[in-house]
Amino acid sequence: MKIRATRxxxxxxxxxxxxxxxxAIITMIPLLNIMAVSLxxxxxxxxxxxxxxxxxxxxxTYETIFKDxxxxxxxxxxxxxxxxxxxxxxxxxxxxxxxxxxxxxxxxSRGVYMWIVIGTMLFSPAIIPLFFTVRDLDMLGTVWALVxxxxxxxxxxxxxxxxxxxxxxxxxxxxxxxxxxxxxxxxQIYVPLSxxxxxxxxxxxxxxxxxxxxxxxxFAIRTxxxxxxxxxxxxxxxxxxxxxxxxxxxxxxxVSNRSLTAAKLVVxxxxxxxxxxxxxxxxxxxxxxxxxxx
Amino acid sequence: MKPYKMRNxxxxxxxxxxxxxxxxxxxxxxxxxxxxxxxFKYFDPVAGIWGSPWAGLDHFKMLxxxxxxxxxxxxxxxxxxxxxxxxxxxxxxxxxxLNEIRKKWFKKSVQxxxxxxxxxxxxxxxxxxxxxxxxxxxxNGALQRLTGGEPVMFFTSQFWFMIIIYLTDVWKGFxxxxxxxxxxxxxxxxxxxxxxxxxxxxxxNKLIHITLPSIKPTIVLILILSLQGILSxxxxxxxxxxxxxxxxxxxxxxxxxxxxxxxxNQYEFATAVGLFRSAVAFLFIWVSHWLAEKYGDYRLF
Numbered sequence: 001m002k003i004r005a006t007r008x009x010x011x012x013x014x015x016x017x018x019x020x021x022x023x024a025i026i027t028m029i030p031l032l033n034i035m036a037v038s039l040x041x042x043x044x045x046x047x048x049x050x051x052x053x054x055x056x057x058x059x060x061t062y063e064t065i066f067k068d069x070x071x072x073x074x075x076x077x078x079x080x081x082x083x084x085x086x087x088x089x090x091x092x093x094x095x096x097x098x099x100x101x102x103x104x105x106x107x108x109s110r111g112v113y114m115w116i117v118i119g120t121m122l123f124s125p126a127i128i129p130l131f132f133t134v135r136d137l138d139m140l141g142t143v144w145a146l147v148x149x150x151x152x153x154x155x156x157x158x159x160x161x162x163x164x165x166x167x168x169x170x171x172x173x174x175x176x177x178x179x180x181x182x183x184x185x186x187x188q189i190y191v192p193l194s195x196x197x198x199x200x201x202x203x204x205x206x207x208x209x210x211x212x213x214x215x216x217x218x219f220a221i222r223t224x225x226x227x228x229x230x231x232x233x234x235x236x237x238x239x240x241x242x243x244x245x246x247x248x249x250x251x252x253x254x255v256s257n258r259s260l261t262a263a264k265l266v267v268x269x270x271x272x273x274x275x276x277x278x279x280x281x282x283x284x285x286x287x288x289x290x291x292x293x294x
Numbered sequence: 295m296k297p298y299k300m301r302n303x304x305x306x307x308x309x310x311x312x313x314x315x316x317x318x319x320x321x322x323x324x325x326x327x328x329x330x331x332x333x334f335k336y337f338d339p340v341a342g343i344w345g346s347p348w349a350g351l352d353h354f355k356m357l358x359x360x361x362x363x364x365x366x367x368x369x370x371x372x373x374x375x376x377x378x379x380x381x382x383x384x385x386x387x388x389x390x391x392l393n394e395i396r397k398k399w400f401k402k403s404v405q406x407x408x409x410x411x412x413x414x415x416x417x418x419x420x421x422x423x424x425x426x427x428x429x430x431x432x433x434n435g436a437l438q439r440l441t442g443g444e445p446v447m448f449f450t451s452q453f454w455f456m457i458i459i460y461l462t463d464v465w466k467g468f469x470x471x472x473x474x475x476x477x478x479x480x481x482x483x484x485x486x487x488x489x490x491x492x493x494x495x496x497x498x499n500k501l502i503h504i505t506l507p508s509i510k511p512t513i514v515l516i517l518i519l520s521l522q523g524i525l526s527x528x529x530x531x532x533x534x535x536x537x538x539x540x541x542x543x544x545x546x547x548x549x550x551x552x553x554x555x556x557x558x559n560q561y562e563f564a565t566a567v568g569l570f571r572s573a574v575a576f577l578f579i580w581v582s583h584w585l586a587e588k589y590g591d592y593r594l595f
Contacts, residue, residue, distance in 0.1 A: 008496075009497065012394075012497060013394070016391050016394050016395065017395070017400065019391060020391055020392065020395065020400075020404050021404070023388065023404070023408060024403070024404045024407040024408060026465070027407055027408050027410070027411060027465065027469070028407060029432070030422050030423065030426050030432075030465075031410075031411075031422070033422075033425075033426060033431075033432050034421075034422045034425060034426075037425060049435065050432070051432060051435075091314075092314055092315055092318070095311040095312070095314065095315070096311065096312055096314075096315040098308075098311060099307075099308035099309075099311050099312055100312075102308070107305060107308050108305070109305075109308075109309070113312050113315075113316065116316060116319060116324075117315070117319070120319050120323040120324065120327075122576060122579050123327060123572060123576055124323075124572070125322065125323050125324075125326035125327045125329075126326055126327060126329060126330040126565050126568045126569065126572070127551065127552075127555065127564075127568065128329075128332070128555050128561050128564055128565050128568070129325075129326040129327075129328075129329025129330060129332060129343060129565065130322065130326035130329075132326075132329065132342075132343060133321065133322065133325060133326050133329070134322075137321075148318070148322065149322040150322075151318050151322075152315050152318050152319055152322075152323070157315075181307065182304055182307040182308065182311075183307065186311075207413055210415075211413075211414070211415035211417070211418075212415075213415065213417045214529075214530070214533075218556065229415055229417045229418075230417075232417050232418065232421060233417045233420075233534065235421075236417075236420065236421040236424060237417065237420050237421065237424065237534045237535070258425065258430075261421065261425070262421075262425060264421075265418055265421040265422060268417075268418055269414060269418055272413050272414055273410075276410060276413060279413070280406065280409070283409075284473055284477075
């Protein structure tokens with residue numbers, strides 16, 4: 001049936017379109033503003049005149065960043081961590097999900113394993129004993145401290161095993177009759193059929209590790225061990241707890257070179273902005289699988 | 295048909311596949327969780343967690359006596375509750391508005407833009423907002439041109455700070471949080487709308503009598519599941535935005551644990567706070583999942 005548009009309908013539509021357009025603009029303004037500040041002349045930026053387009057266009061801040069050893073080191077740590085996390089986390093998710101996707105009858109210990117996976121997901125470890133564990137294993141200050149403790153993504157395992165269960169068991173049965181081992185069935189039947197969910201989880205792992213800063217703060221020994229987000233965190237948001245009065249906080253807020261800080265923020269955002277278009281295709285289905293199920 | 299029979303030796307492969315997972319969980323999850331026992335000890339760095347002498351409930355007694363603990367409990371729950379209400383209602387409103395849009399390109403563009411902030415870290419967001427709301431930032435610049443008054447110190451005023459916490463949280467998440475509602479909206483049977491139209495229902499009538507009742511279960515489910523995060527309050531956001539001047543209103547369990555543990559080196563006390571928080575949080579998780587299963591037909595796995 002064709003919906004008949006009345007004049008009133010048109011007015012409502014106009015309001016809805018306007019509100020949504022405004023929302024989109026409001027979402028963009030802080031991001032555009034920081035980009036504009038990063039590209040503005042430092043003096044003009046400090047005077048607080050920059051809105052969403054740069055004043056006195058200058059790329060000086062970006063030149064400074066590419067010569068700044070500290071930020072390059074931090075970016076290197078972040079890239080390493082994302083690489084290893086992707087490799088290790090995905091291997092674990094795939095290996096653990098396959099047996100856990102079996103029925104209780106086919107794999108009788110499944111219940112115990114599932115209980116451990118869910119239990120550790122709901123009850124997160126105390127941070128200070130975790131710190132001592134990592135220290136006792138001599139991992140402090142290495143990239144492994146950032147990758148290994150969180151290498152088991154229980155939530156991803158649940159997503160993955162639900163997906164595995166949606167693959168018809170007959171496929172596996174016939175392969176089994178032809179003599180394929182469980183490993184072969186996992187890697188030659190299940191993994192190739194699960195590309196969408198693997199892509200979704202991989203993107204979440206990359207974004208999660210790129211954005212993580214807290215473990216860097218705790219597990220690093222020297223500032224050279226910081227991943228990029230921790231470096232930025234120290235740069236823009238670190239407060240000395242000994243500061244108690246307003247004047248000191250005010251001066252702390254004012255001293256930094258605004259344009260340069262802004263440029264560092266923008267540089268740190270770039271990887272997310274680059275993979276975001278690819279993510280968009282996947283994350284909605286990924287979130288749906290994980291949150292509300294039939 | 296003969297039922298599929300697993301060959302006996304296959305199960306051993308399953309155990310092998312799970313070995314790395316269980317080993318890592320044992321070392322980095324179960325063992326540190328057991329290490330929470332240090333909340334009941336006087337920690338001696340030489341003797342380690344297990345060798346230190348017992349303190350009984352001393353740290354917990356201290357916990358319930360100090361006024362800060364009462365304050366952070368109130369803060370955590372207030373902040374979480376307000377955030378849950380704001381986030382769910384804004385996401386719902388956004389989803390309902392977006393659902394009215396028939397022009398595909400417009401819908402897509404709006405979605406692309408509003409989902410983006412969800413994927414940027416709070417470190418980045420904090421950096422951006424600190425600049426945005428600073429004395430010489432965009433907001434103060436605009437205010438000055440409009441009213442010409444003194445710049446507002448957004449981050450040092452307890453009132454404005456909390457407004458910023460709520461606003462930026464909604465700003466970052468409303469688009470992404472709306473995804474679940476959008477999915478629920480697409481599953482409504484279009485025949486219902488057509489029938490209502492024949493009966494002369496206006497758009498408002500359709501919203502009240504068809505759309506909202508249809509997605510009510512989803513709304514209830516999201517609210518129930520939000521309960522489990524009630525002791526979180528959003529560590530990353532507050533930790534990256536706050537400063538000593540707003541501790542009285544903004545401090546939550548997680549930020550307090552960090553400060554006590556890693557800055558004041560009161561390991562046992564911080565662990566005691568953490569243990570208390572985890573125990574209560576676990577209760578909330580359990581209750582929310584029970585409610586979700588009972589009323590929302592939701593199962594974790």
